[in-house]
Amino acid sequence: MAEVSEKYRKLDEIANRTRINVVKMIAKSGTGHAGGSASIAEILAVLYFHEMRIDPKNPKWEDRDRFVLSKGHGCPALYSIFSEVGYISKDLLPTLHNIDSPLQMHPEYGLCPGIEMSTGALGQGLSAGIGMALGARARGKDFRVYVTIGCGESNEGQVWEAAMCASKYELDNLVAIIDYNKFALCGRTADVMPLEPLYDKWVAFGWHVIEVNGHSVAQLINAFEEAKTIKGKPTFIIAHTVKGRGISYIEDTWRSHSVTISPENVKRTLGELGCSKQEIDDTLEQMKEAH
Amino acid sequence: MSERIAPREVLGATLIELAEKDPNIMVLDADFCPASMITNFRDRFPERFVQVGIAEQNMMGIAAGLSTVGFTCFASTICAFCSRRACDQVTTSIALPKMNVKILGLYAGLFVGKNGASHQSLEDIAIMRAIAGMVVIQPADALEMKQMIRFAAEYNGPMYIRIGRDPVPQFVPDDYQFQLGKAIVLREGTDVTLVTYGDPIEDTLKAADALAKKKIEARVINMSSIKPIDEEILVKAAKETGAIVTVDNHNIYGGLGSAVTEVVSEKMPVRVKRVGIKDVFGKSGTDEQMKKEFGLRPEDIEKEVVDFLKG
Secondary structure (H helix, E strand, O other), X not given: OHHHHHHHHHHHHHHHHHHHHHHHHHHHHOOEOOHHHHOOHHHHHHHHHHHOOOOOOOOXXXXXXXXXXXXXXXXXXXXXXXXXXXXXOHHHHHHOOOOOOOOOOOOOOOOOOOOOXXXXXXXXXXXXXXXXXXXXXXXXXXXXXXXXXXXXXXXOHHHHHHHHHHHHOOOOOEEEEXXXXXXOOOOEHHHHOOOOOHHHHHHHOOOEEEXXXXXXXXXXXXXXXXXXXXXXXXXXXXXXXXXXXXXXXXXXXXXXXXXXXXXXXXXXXXXXXXXXXXXXXXXXXXXXXXX | OOOOEOXXXXXXXXXXXXXXXXXXXXXXXXXXXXXXXXXXXXHHOHHHEEEOOOOHHHHHHHHHXXXXXXXXXXXXXXXXXXXXXXXXXXXXXXXXXXXXXXXXXXOXXXXXXXXXXXOOEOOHHHHXXXXXXXXXXXXXXXXXXXXXXXXHHHOOOOEEEEEOOOOEOOOOOXXXXXXXXXXXXXXXXXXXXXXXXXXXXXXXXXXXXXXXXXXXXXXXXXXXXXXXOOHHHHHHHHHHHOEEEEEEEXXXXXXXXXXXHHHHHHHOOOEEEEEEEOOOOOOOOOHHHHHHHHOOOHHHHHHHHHHHHHO
């Protein structure tokens, strides 16, 4: 039991570190997608530090599990995770969005180690995940494929083309996770384009559907475990999340989508996330230099 | 005249030939395989054939995903839909990450049976040519089709192969070898150069014969490699013939005419006349009706050349 809670504690810590890095990177860049990065912190932490079979020393290992961040704008969180995994150096994080940085505003395949697909134009990642899952089958490989999609992204028709297709091909090596933070760019998904009844829709498309609190590492772990027991159909995990989670001044608002973080809000947010005074001061100094 | 064969008639057999040697060949289809004439591939290699249904966007993404696992993907559907419908997927999921995906576009240009404007592709060359790093090629005939497919299997990167619907004679010599970025002269001439590709080749050659009767010797070039284009052959033609007429089965905006004009205006400025579809949509009809309507009969091409040379 102690071992289990220690694992959860570690994963929570990685998620928290992800949020800290997201705030620091975006503060320095001067702009970035904070809300949708903060909402996927636990999903990524559990995938990369518990669930997925990866080799930190070899991001191209052919038997690795694949992850596609279809909602590509959440990649500051993914870059932070990569730096924790060891795919990229921590020194790269402050280069976010720089013209010559591998850490572009939307992930680019071939540019940043660990990125499995170029995304950013929404709605496309699940199709790529299907290709990878079909590829695994054709090669007789047992790697699994994980795709995180957004809720605003789910307005795209291609998502539903992919939903039909994964089900047709009975891809039980494919897991899609929706970061269901209930916001699109300009408002609540319920107003912009309602997705409900989301659970019923994915069931109707032939998927095994699991609903969890997307900020609970324990629930996420269990969901991924359950997905592995499902045969003959893909699994869809509805991860209920909060947009901008942990960045209290914009938490659960559409405004958190793309932000410029002021020095005052950097101070406040990093403080709330448990950073030391030194770390906060260093961040403020970096911001000054950058702007 | 050689036997008339539609380039697509050899598509399935060529893919089968490649797949028998290379386990990485994978073919995708968006519910068009009888028209693409690749049902023989589907039946021979069902485990390497992905049928996505009428979902071109999804098909492009799946091809990209398969490419990351080391497959050489041929994603096949009608030109109009792989360019217009799936343009963003081709751009973001395939071209940007430089995936090893070959897009097979069938029913190039006006000639789509009687399917009409919605199915005609008068924009696809412009769209594909504007996507960074995308190769754009169209075979003249069945022999060049086979060679292009074999070349595509060896080439690592995104490619758009535009394929005509109708049977045509063989235009390239028996010992022809397709080379990316290399065109060939189908007919020698020194008074004007006619540059074309695919379906309009036959009528362009007929126009050249008619022009010869008027003492105008037209050189005819098969520009099967539209991007990268053969700059050398164009510069030489500009120097030696002093005037160029392009014949496009595409809108005159953004098609071969634009590509040729870009080259000669930079490297060897001469006058260029763009024959093609003049910024209008197509219609239902037979090929002959279509050619008459849009000015692609031999006599139309001949007249355009004569008028152009009068200045």
